[in-house]
Amino acid sequence: MLRRLTAFRARSRWVVVGLVVLLVAVAGVVTWRLTRDDASRFAAAAALAPASSERFSWTDWAGVREEVGADVSASSSTDELADFLLAAFDHDLSSATALEESAPTLHSTFGFSPANVDWELFAQGKDGAVVILGMPDDYDFDDLRSRLEDIGFEKPDRADGVWLGGVDLLETLDGPVTPELAxxxxxxxxGIVFGSDEPSFLEERADKARGDVSDGVAAVIEAAGPALSASAYTGDQACSALSMGGADPADRTRAAELIEAAGEVHPMTGFAIAAQPAGDVRVAMAFESEDQARTDADSRSKLAAGPAPGQGGTFTERFHLGKVVAAGDTLTMDLEPVDDAFVMSDLNHGPVLFATC
Incomplete structure (x- = not known):
């Protein structure tokens, strides 16, 4: 299903593609096909992640290549790949990937990399981590299997089994490869490849996937819109990773004063920050109720337009605050980065005052 999402990536025209359910009966077999728009790519990938995941790091590599105008593919040189990754960095579109340092080795040895992968999701939680890669429609999986055998991976007994490599094997290669692909x-x-440093985690992956769950994470991913690069957190993880707890005492004191002046803030049930096409950034927060979302729309917008203790300087030096909207129990903030500001990479980890709990 995810493999077919690429057909709806044409950003040159605005076409709203709803959920189309095609019912086909062939020899008594009923088949459902789901077609989705760009905004659902992140959501569809997150549904494949383990239910225990607490942080979701998303990169729409096909979208990033289009955004920066990069004409790279599996046949490109490693120098061309490096130029593309530099362009992605300059556009602040590579901070969520788990593949950047591994990219040259993956490109030359495994046959996939940010040059030809369609999308990437890196999901992390207390039970383990998994990298999920969506491959292009024309990807040659037989070639991948052959490459894995040549590298030294142990071939599984069944087609959907786990290829066992190990960190020690990866360390014998010509360059670094993330342990998440062991x-x-x-x-x-x-059209998907799953990777992890724990083989047993992959064996159990399908039975423990999030699926079509309705929670704070699902709400903020949906609200994030068509994300080229994004980070999403559960509420508890956001309150830990983005809190002012990591700031020095003076910044924590200043933050407390600013929060008191801004008004009441509530714990989140989900948080996402997403870099969108054309350079804007959207922040989404989910809460327990509509009242909390409306209250926090006021207080957090004040915090997002003032000093940035823990980050340094002010938020207005990084972005112009656009629309702040509370819709149901979800709040969104549209941020327009100022020139040369790296808003996505600066604010997807703490401390971030306006994301405090």
Missing amino acids: ALQIDEED
């Missing part, structure tokens, strides 16, 4: 699982039907 074990791999191939889903050729859906």
Whole structure:
């Protein structure tokens, strides 16, 4: 299903593609096909992540290549790949990837990299982490299997089994490869490759996926819109990773004063920050109720337009605050980065005052 999402990536025209359900009966078999718009790519990928995941790091590599005007592919040189990654960095579109340092080795040895992968999701939680890669429609999975055998991965007994490599094997390669690709699982039907440093985590992955769950994470991912690069957190993880707890005592004191002046803020049930096409950034926060979202729309917008203790300087030196909207129990803030500001990479980790709990 995810493999087919690329058909709806044409940003040259605004086409709103709703959820289309095609019912086909062939020889008594009923088949459902779901088609989705760009905004749902992150959501569809997150549904594949383990239910225990607390942080979701998303990169729409096909979208990033389009955004920066990069004409790279699996046949590109490693120098061309490096130029593309530099352009992605300059556009602040590579801070969420788990593949950047591994990219040259992946490109030359594994046959996939940010040059040709469609999208990437890196999901982390207390039970483990998994990298999920959406491959292009024309990707040659037989070539991948052959490459894995040549590298030294142990071939599984069944098609959907786990290819066992290990960190020690990866360290014998010509360049670094993230440990999250020490074990791999191939889903050729859906065009997806799963990776983890824990083979058992992959074996249990399908049975423990989030699926179509309705929670704070799902709400903020939906509200984030068509994200090229994004980070999403559960409420508890956001309150830990983005809190002022990591700031020095003077900054924590200043933050407390600013929060008191801004008004009441409530704990979040989900948080996301997403870099969108054309350079804007959207922040989404989910709460327990509509009343909390409306209250926090006022207080957090004040915090987002003032000093940035823990980050240094002010938020207005980084972005212009646009629309702040409370819709149901979800709050969104549109941020327009100032020239040369790296808003996405600066604010996807703490301390971030306006994301405090």
